[in-house]
Amino acid sequence: MTTQPQLRKTAMTFPEVDEHSEEGTEVFSVRGEEFASITKEGIVRLRLPSAEAEDAVAAYPRAERLVHAGSTVGFQAPLADVDGQHLWSLVMTAWKHRAPEQLAAGLDAIVASPTRPDSELPAGIGKVATRALAVAGLTTLDQIAACTKAELLALHGVGPKAVRILADTLADQGMSLR
Structure with a gap:
């Protein structure tokens, strides 16, 4: 339903x-x-x-x-x-x-090409999450770091696994979600 x-x-x-x-x-x-x-x-x-x-x-x-x-x-x-x-x-x-x-x-x-060769986003988040982030204008780690976990999860196609991978990637770069 x-x-x-x-x-x-x-x-x-x-x-x-x-x-x-x-x-x-x-x-x-x-x-x-x-x-x-x-x-x-x-x-x-x-x-x-x-x-x-x-x-x-x-x-x-x-x-x-x-x-x-x-x-x-x-x-x-x-x-x-x-x-x-x-x-x-x-x-x-x-x-x-x-x-x-x-x-x-x-x-x-x-939609035709949700990932770019020079993309900072980790491939492990999947094509659906990558596409959802791109549609929302979030294509760099700096842009992701400006978001909260709740804001990311509110995007259709971005689930807990993708947010966890993004948070880990940000941590590796010395950054975090807002």
């Missing part, structure tokens, strides 16, 4: 996301463009390209298309029905769909 904190954690992973409430609905936007929301009743709404919205509706029995002016603009479903792994993919697709082209292209570059 996927929860509202999981949705928030996933949505807030991406660059330049703002969160606000509108009449009991939590709304996530990128540069003023809404890409995800959740109602007080637990219905998640994602702004997606038409084909992806249709695929998402087909994947969940209680899902519905979001329609504006006769066109499909996304999908909605009870958040508890949405698989957590699929949620990540859907939220990323929604973010990329609503983000400015240049900002979305930056994310595409990170």
Whole structure:
């Protein structure tokens, strides 16, 4: 069962996301463009390209298309029905769909190649954690040292093992988490 904190954690992973409430609905936007929301009743709404919205509706029995002016603009479903792994993919697709082209292209570059040959981050944290840190703009040990353990763990894809490896790497360099 996927929860509202999981949705928030996933949505807030991406660059330049703002969160606000509108009449009991939590709304996530990128540069003023809404890409995800959740109602007080637990219905998640994602702004997606038409084909992806249709695929998402087909994947969940209680899902519905979001329609504006006769066109499909996304999908909605009870958040508890949405698989957590699929949620990540859907939220990323929604973010990329609503983000400015240049900002979305930056994310595409990170996803295509999450590690750089000159990266200071230890390979042992894994590709998923490396990608999550890169999406959050954390690509150097100095940037990692400016974070708390809780801040790192709040990033979707960064787990206790990755934080432990990062803390050990920082200690080897005479640094520590904030």
